[in-house]
Amino acid sequence: MKTVNIGGVPEHFNLAWYLTLKNGDYKNENINLRWHDYPGGTGEMNEALRKGEIDIAVILTEGIIKDIIEGNPSKIVQTFVETPLIWGIHVGANSTYQSLEDLKGSKAAISRYGSGSHLMAYINAQNNHWDIKKELQFEVVQDLNGAVDGLTNGKADYFMWEKFMTKPLVDKGVFRRLGSCPTPWPCFVIAVRDTFLENDADTLQTILKIINKATTEFKSIPNIDQVIAKRYDQKLEDVQEWLSLTEWSQSSMSETTIDNVQEQLLALNIIPKSVPYNTLVHNL
Structure with missing residues (x-):
């Protein structure tokens, strides 16, 4: 069984990962996917990617783009949440x-x-x-x-x-x-270490197929609003508003979006330069 380490924030955006893990969806495909919570967010996950502590991160778009430009050996493989944070x-x-x-x-x-x-x-x-x-x-x-x-x-x-x-x-x-x-762009992406992309592309494809099916069906899960409210200590009406505002994605991030993010980060001196699309994104 192939062991894969993945990290994300312990927030409702990532509940689909928890549900697919609980259902044994990855183990059924001979993948031991191990989830790691990063309450410190994107900065903490960037460090974990750089150190090889995780293979995959569900991470904020602006944070991973900045860190890849600064040498993080990873690529964005798809958008995870299409709507702004x-x-x-x-x-x-x-x-x-x-x-x-x-x-x-x-x-x-x-x-x-x-x-x-x-x-x-x-x-x-x-x-x-x-x-x-x-x-x-x-x-x-x-x-x-x-x-x-x-x-x-x-x-x-x-x-x-x-x-x-x-x-x-x-x-x-x-x-x-x-x-x-x-955020003036889609908020979360899935980023993967370059070595994992090179050596385990088939495993990654399987993981993405499972999670993308789960996010496509997420809003139609019976009583999902109540599940989220209980798990994350939220009021039901707040969860319902959040669900109405949030759309997951199963697609790669477009060059137009990447250019837009880089343009805004560059204007704010957050990044020192813009880089080509394929420096940041790997389309499977």
Whole structure:
């Protein structure tokens, strides 16, 4: 049996992976797929890909593109979630900040440099016409729990994270959400280490066939909204809204989309240069 290591965030976007693992779909194809949770997000997964701790990552588009350009020996093989990720912009419950304008020049909590929470702070700053060189500061907090501590204790002023996963913290009065910032591109992709692509292409094809079938049928699973609400401690109406806004993909990422992402990251000085499509994407 072929052992394959895969990583992703422990969030509702990845529930289809859990369900297919629980059903034994990969073992039926003689694949021992081992899932690893990365609560630290994209920065943590990029490190794991580089070290060979995982073969595959379900990862944020902007974060993996930046890291491949900086030497991560991996490629994007397909889009996983077609729709944007809606980043909530949060402050601590007792913060004096009342609007996005108030946050100009304050300190953003980020999970890691190169993570989605880091890169999207630039997008948010651009959207609000801030001076990116002078009005962005960062405090590394590792993950959501670190952000709760950082915002509560004043180490950082605001934190950007997927708004539905942070909604329970808003409901409990731990965070206040001042606004939101959607990614201007499809949010999650499946990235694979080059060595795995070279040596195990058939195994990868089988894994993708299984997960793509699962995401195609995901919304039609009976009571899936209730399953998600219970598993991720969400209100049913929030889960139903999230499901209505989220579309999975079973297709490779287009050259137009890749060019668009690179263009925006380059304009923000997040990447030093644009690279050819086939440097970032491997079409199976």
